[in-house]
Amino acid sequence: MAVDTIFARASGAGKAGVAVYRLSGPEAFSIFRKLVGKPIVNREAAYVAVRDPADGSVIDQGLAILFEGPRSFTGEDTLELSLHGSRAVEEALYDALSRAGARPAEAGEFTLRALKNDKLDLAQVEALADLIDSETSLQRKQALGQLEGRLSEAAERWRKDILAVMAPLEADIDFPDEGDVPAAVAARAGPAIAALKTSLTTFLNQSVSARKIREGVSIAIIGPPNAGKSSLVNALAGSEVAIVSDIAGTTRDIVETRLDLGVVATIADTAGLRGMASDVIEEEGVKRAKKRAEEADVRVLVLDAAAVVSRETLLSGGVENVPRETLDLLQPRDIIVWNKSDKLNAVASPENEHSPYTELSVSAKTGAGMAELVQALTQKAVEGAHHDGPALTRARHAAAVEEAIAALTRAEANIAAAPELAAEDARLAARSLGKITGAVGVEDVLGEIFSRFCIGK
Numbered sequence: 001m002a003v004d005t006i007f008a009r010a011s012g013a014g015k016a017g018v019a020v021y022r023l024s025g026p027e028a029f030s031i032f033r034k035l036v037g038k039p040i041v042n043r044e045a046a047y048v049a050v051r052d053p054a055d056g057s058v059i060d061q062g063l064a065i066l067f068e069g070p071r072s073f074t075g076e077d078t079l080e081l082s083l084h085g086s087r088a089v090e091e092a093l094y095d096a097l098s099r100a101g102a103r104p105a106e107a108g109e110f111t112l113r114a115l116k117n118d119k120l121d122l123a124q125v126e127a128l129a130d131l132i133d134s135e136t137s138l139q140r141k142q143a144l145g146q147l148e149g150r151l152s153e154a155a156e157r158w159r160k161d162i163l164a165v166m167a168p169l170e171a172d173i174d175f176p177d178e179g180d181v182p183a184a185v186a187a188r189a190g191p192a193i194a195a196l197k198t199s200l201t202t203f204l205n206q207s208v209s210a211r212k213i214r215e216g217v218s219i220a221i222i223g224p225p226n227a228g229k230s231s232l233v234n235a236l237a238g239s240e241v242a243i244v245s246d247i248a249g250t251t252r253d254i255v256e257t258r259l260d261l262g263v264v265a266t267i268a269d270t271a272g273l274r275g276m277a278s279d280v281i282e283e284e285g286v287k288r289a290k291k292r293a294e295e296a297d298v299r300v301l302v303l304d305a306a307a308v309v310s311r312e313t314l315l316s317g318g319v320e321n322v323p324r325e326t327l328d329l330l331q332p333r334d335i336i337v338w339n340k341s342d343k344l345n346a347v348a349s350p351e352n353e354h355s356p357y358t359e360l361s362v363s364a365k366t367g368a369g370m371a372e373l374v375q376a377l378t379q380k381a382v383e384g385a386h387h388d389g390p391a392l393t394r395a396r397h398a399a400a401v402e403e404a405i406a407a408l409t410r411a412e413a414n415i416a417a418a419p420e421l422a423a424e425d426a427r428l429a430a431r432s433l434g435k436i437t438g439a440v441g442v443e444d445v446l447g448e449i450f451s452r453f454c455i456g457k
């Protein structure tokens with residue numbers, strides 16, 4: 001099947017000092033000759049005039065680099081042009097390229113070609129998308145590691161290890177009369193399978209923090225009405241994202257804002273929690289607040305330090321405006337913010353040694369204690385998120401490893417009585433791991449993965 005030569009702007013849209021255009025496919029070099037005339041050296045930047053082949057008029061001048069396939073991003077002959085980022089230049093260039101026989105690329109089409117030409121595997125394609133989307137340095141580092149092949153290498157290593165365990169089982173099936181008796185085979189393969197299961201399980205457990213880095217953490221700000229939750233969210237965000245007033249029940253819907261806490265954090269302001277909501281809208285708001293509190297990775301309970309008489313009575317059973325039900329939403333290691341410290345004569349230093357929670361004295365109004373709060377949130381957000389080495393950054397990767405572990409569990413159970421079944425299970429485990437790099441089942445996930453790419457990538 002003939003392959004089209006495709007083009008797109010690789011840099012962002014809009015006016016820019018320089019815009020980068022990419023042309024890839026079998027005709028890339030011949031189209032380059034039509035537009036530029038003179039030959040240039042492979043992989044060396046050259047300053048050229050790009051002309052309209054129709055009348056020889058100059059479209060723009062800029063840098064051109066040719067990458068002869070397969071040593072290019074797509075694996076095909078590729079041209080990269082850096083011209084001025086102007087709409088008129090872009091239109092004239094697209095016209096000329098189309099008339100010369102190329103067509104505009106679809107979203108992700110360059111990367112898809114890189115995948116098909118084995119320049120990248122599926123995990124690396126995902127990493128590329130993650131790198132382009134990265135907002136924090138942890139996301140960037142994790143994506144870069146995966147792009148360099150860390151995850152792919154780990155998956156491949158385990159796949160080979162499983163196949164190596166399987167080899168003597170198969171030999172036993174093929175040559176039942178020679179060599180090992182099943183019991184001896186099982187004696188050797190059983191512990192090997194168990195060891196593989198253990199290391200895969202450890203790997204899987206690490207995926208929780210890897211996905212946290214990629215997807216971000218969710219923080220819910222909860223508490224009784226008028227405690228200053230919205231004021232606190234505004235202070236964290238550094239802008240007036242939520243409405244503040246002295247009317248209890250001001251916030252009804254969830255108001256979200258994003259913060260860079262080393263990992264991306266979504267902070268949710270929520271409706272004040274009280275038993276007797278004033279109307280059905282507030283009631284719905286309270287319902288949503290509780291749900292968000294349950295789903296969040298970290299909860300921050302905001303209390304008006306001047307309104308709660310004693311923290312001991314509060315924590316031992318709840319007080320009038322902070323019922324037990326609200327406290328029950330908290331999990332150990334969540335944060336309690338004693339807000340409005342500016343209203344107290346002496347700022348009580350919050351209890352941390354014996355408290356199951358991290359407690360902080362803060363004033364959303366004056367900013368006192370806010371730095372400590374940001375520090376505490378950052379610590380909780382990145383907790384366990386640092387680990388070197390390969391990481392299962394997506395649910396898809398974790399599912400493949402879970403499948404492999406399940407298959408190895410079956411292999412372990414079958415190995416003594418039915419080695420041929422165990423061999424089949426081991427083969428399935430290896431296949432599951434092959435899904436990570438796309439060695440297996442690549443067509444099933446292509447649509448999902450490439451739907452998130454933009455044009456020019």
Ligand SMILES: Nc1nc2c(ncn2[C@@H]2O[C@H](COP(=O)(O)OP(=O)(O)OP(=O)(O)O)[C@@H](O)[C@H]2O)c(=O)[nH]1
Pocket residue numbers: 224225226227228229230231232243244245246247248249250251252270271272273339340341342343362363364365366
């Ligand atoms: N003195 C003082 N007042 C504060 C502080 N934080 C908030 N307030 C005031 O407390 C009142 C309630 O603040 P909000 O931020 O609306 O409280 P909320 O918890 O979001 O309230 P609801 O959305 O109704 O549940 C407002 O009048 C704020 O100005 C603070 O640190 N010190």
Ligand SMILES: [K+]
Pocket residue numbers: 225226244245246247248249250251
């Ligand atoms: K309020």
Ligand SMILES: [Mg+2]
Pocket residue numbers: 229230231242243244250251269270271272
């Ligand atoms: Mg509010």
